[in-house]
Amino acid sequence: MLAATEGIILQSIKYGENSVIVNMYTREFGRQAYFVNITRGKKSKNKTGILQPLFLVSLVTYQKDSREVQRIKEIKNQPVYQNLPFDVTKSAQALFIAEILTKTLREQESAPELFLFIQNSLLFLDLAEKGVANFHLWFLFRLTEYLGFLPNTEKTGFEGWFDMRKGAVTPHEPPHPFFFHKEATEKLCELSSLKIQDLGLLKLSREMRAYLTSKLTEYYQLHFESLGEIRSLSVLHEIFTP
Template sequence: MLASTEGIVLRLIKYGESSVIATIFTREFGRQSFIINSVRKKKSKTKAGFLQPLFLVDLVTYQKQSREVQRTKEIKNTPVYQNIPFDIVKSTQAVFLAEMLYKTINEEESYPEMFDFIKNALLLFDFMEKNLANFHLYFLYRLTEYLGFFPDTTRQAFENWFDLKKGTVVPYEPSHPLFMNKEVTAYFCTLSTLKFHEIAELKIPRRIRETLLEKLIEYYNLHFEHLGEIKSLKVLQEVFE
């Protein structure tokens, strides 16, 4: 069956001398792997450089349910980012978020609401001009809604702790280590009140940002046993230093 769909590139690995296998989160079919031939040849119309982490694509694919790796008839990078590939802070966050998405999106079925959330968030991020370092925090917070473990932050933030195990703000310090302290919880709850266009106004001290990201990853780990080491995290931390 020949089908058209939008996609978001999650990972790219070399295959043979000139081809690649791309893991792409598609709007119509969920997460799928595609073999894309000859993109590493000099004269190829489609270059592997246009299939970087979180790049948006349109593709025409030969869909066959019994096949683990689908084949593509056409693929093009669209819409084209204006800033993400050329800004070290943005591109590093894109690589980090692509790894997080690769490890958390496993379903081979359509989830258009999550696809549209990710796509729209990336298009807004592409044009953000200030306070770029907080985007990945807000993105990971909002993504939990689509992954099924959206946190409950309805309690008064400045008087409570966020319990990662319970997924809610509690009025006492938990007896286990999986929680955010009062200061970090306050910023975490602030994330819950923001819209995407308000991220640029959010100011978080570097020390708090680092702890908040650490705790968000711990929160994800509680829901994905095989999340493992996030290899791009170290590069992200170095860029922010």
């Protein structure tokens, strides 16, 4: 059937000389793979430039449930980013988030609330001026709610450690290495209470930001055995480390 939907580009893989397989998270169909023909002329409707990680698109597809790779009739960037592709920090965060999403979003079914969360978060990042350096931390934390392992950051009057195995703050240092140290736990709790428009209020040193990024990635790896190494993490560390 012919269907119209919105999508978020996760990954593009070259297929032959003039085609790519695009992994995309769509509003109507969840995670899908699409076959896209790439023509080289100036009047090309489908150019590789619109298929960058986390670009937002609207598309018309020939959707068939029995087919593993769907075909696209029309595709265009919509909305078009104003800043994200041209800002080094935002682009690095986009690559990191795209890699996380590519390895965690597997369901081929509609999840409109999750789609809107990702879409609205990216539109905010595109135009944000304050707190940009903290965006990927906030996004990773909030995404866990949709994936089913939101950290419990409630405390009852004690200094604590965030135990990644338990997914909660505990009053005693865990007997294993999968935890946040005290200062990082405090920052995680602070992060958990922030709205996206208040990210500029979270004051972090470069070292703390790198630590939280690594630990939140490790938290994901504990819940997704297939996650493996996140290659784009090193790019973020280069940008955020003095």
